Amino acid sequence: MAAGPPLTIQQHILEEQRRLTPHASGDFSWLLSGITLAAKIIADQVRRAGLADILGEAGGRNVQGEAVQKLDVLANKVLLHCLGRRGNVAVMASEEDDEPIVVARDRQYGTYVVVFDPLDGSSNIDVNVSVGTIFSILRREIDPTGQRDPMIDVLQCGRLQRAAGYVVYGSSTMIVYTTGHGVHGFTLDPSIGAFILSHENIKMPPHGTIYSVNEANADSFAEPYRRFLAELRAGQLGRTYSSRYIGSLVADFHRTLLKGGVFLYPPTRQYPQGKLRLLYEANPIAFLAEQAGGAATDGRQPILDIKPESLHQRTPLLVGSREEMDRLMTLLRG
Ligand code: AHG
Ligand code: MN
Numbered sequence: 655m656a657a658g659p660p661l662t663i664q665q666h667i668l669e670e671q672r673r674l675t676p677h678a679s680g681d682f683s684w685l686l687s688g689i690t691l692a693a694k695i696i697a698d699q700v701r702r703a704g705l706a707d708i709l710g711e712a713g714g715r716n717v718q719g720e721a722v723q724k725l726d727v728l729a730n731k732v733l734l735h736c737l738g739r740r741g742n743v744a745v746m747a748s749e750e751d752d753e754p755i756v757v758a759r760d761r762q763y764g765t766y767v768v769v770f771d772p773l774d775g776s777s778n779i780d781v782n783v784s785v786g787t788i789f790s791i792l793r794r795e796i797d798p799t800g801q802r803d804p805m806i807d808v809l810q811c812g813r814l815q816r817a818a819g820y821v822v823y824g825s826s827t828m829i830v831y832t833t834g835h836g837v838h839g840f841t842l843d844p845s846i847g848a849f850i851l852s853h854e855n856i857k858m859p860p861h862g863t864i865y866s867v868n869e870a871n872a873d874s875f876a877e878p879y880r881r882f883l884a885e886l887r888a889g890q891l892g893r894t895y896s897s898r899y900i901g902s903l904v905a906d907f908h909r910t911l912l913k914g915g916v917f918l919y920p921p922t923r924q925y926p927q928g929k930l931r932l933l934y935e936a937n938p939i940a941f942l943a944e945q946a947g948g949a950a951t952d953g954r955q956p957i958l959d960i961k962p963e964s965l966h967q968r969t970p971l972l973v974g975s976r977e978e979m980d981r982l983m984t985l986l987r988g
C-alpha cells in the first residue's frame with residue numbers, strides 16, 4: 655500500500671488528467687467513474703452469490719451459444735445502466751448482446767464507445783473462484799445526423815483504445831486500468847466503499863516462473879506451442895516453471911501481470927480461431943500488457959494491430975513477459 659493518506663481512484667484519475675491533459679473537459683473522468691460504480695455494485699452481488707438466488711444458469715444462451723449465468727445478466731445490466739447515463743457514452747457493446755447498444759439520448763453528441771465483458775470466467779462463479787469484468791474505451795466522432803451504423807464506432811483497432819482495464823473479484827476486489835500512461839491498480843476498501851491506489855505504475859517482470867494454459871487442449875496445439883511448453887518444463891529458459899490455470903482470463907492475466915510469465919490460449923481443435931474475444935477480452939488485456947512492458951500477440955502480429963471485422967470475433971491470445979514471449983514468437987516464426 656502506498657504511504658501517506660489514501661488516494662482514491664477518482665482522485666487519481668483527476669490528478670492524471672490535470673497532469674497529462676490540463677484542458678480536458680472532465681468527461682472522460684466522469685465515464686471512468688461510471689465503471690467504478692458498476693464495479694462496486696457487481697462486487698457486492700458477487701460477494702453474496704451463495705446467498706441470493708443468483709447462482710446457476712439464467713436459462714438462456716448468449717449469442718455464442720454459451721449458457722448464460724444469472725450473474726452475467728446482472729453484471730451486464732449494471733454496466734449498461736451505469737454507463738448509459740453518463741451523457742458522453744453513445745455506443746456500448748457487450749459479450750452478452752448480439753448487437754451494439756446505441757444510447758438514444760446521446761447517439762449524436764456522445765464521444766465515447768465502451769465495449770465490455772461484464773462477467774469474465776462465469777463458469778467459475780458457482781464454485782467461488784475469482785471472476786472479473788473487462789472493459790475497453792474508444793472514442794468516436796460526433797454524428798449530428800444520428801444515422802451512423804454503430805458497428806463503425808465499435809470495430810476499431812485495439813491501438814486506438816483510449817483506456818482499458820479490468821476488475822477482478824478475487825480475495826479482494828481490484829480495478830486495474832490504463833489510459834496509455836502506465837498501469838495502475840486500486841483495491842476496494844470495503845469499510846469505506848472506495849477504490850484506493852495500491853499498485854502504482856505496475857511493470858510486468860521481464861520474465862517469470864509460471865505458465866498458464868489449458869493443458870487439456872495441448873494435443874491439438876500446433877507444434878511450436880507444444881515445443882515451447884516442453885522447453886519451459888525442461889528448464890531450457892534457464893529456470894524452473896510452475897503451471898497455474900484458473901480459467902478466468904482476468905484472474906490468470908492479473909497473476910501474469912504482477913508475477914510475470916506467460917498466458918496462452920492458442921488455436922485448438924474446438925476453437926480453431928482461438929476462444930477469446932478480440933474486442934472485449936484480448937484488446938484490453940493487450941493494451942495493459944504493453945503498457946506494463948509485456949507483449950500480446952495472436953501468434954502472428956500484436957493483438958493491438960488486428961483490424962476487427964465483427965463484434966464477437968475470436969482470436970488466439972498469447973500474452974506475458976518479454977522473455978517468454980520473445981522465445982515463443984521465435985518458435986512460431988519457425
Ligand atoms: P467468459 O466467462 O466471459 O465466457 O470467459 C471465459 C473465458 C476466459 O475467462 C478463460 O480464460 C477461458 O474462457 C477459459 O476457457 P477454457 O475453459 O476453454 O480453458
Ligand atoms: Mn470472458
Ligand code: MN
Nearest residue numbers: 749771773774
Ligand atoms: Mn463473460
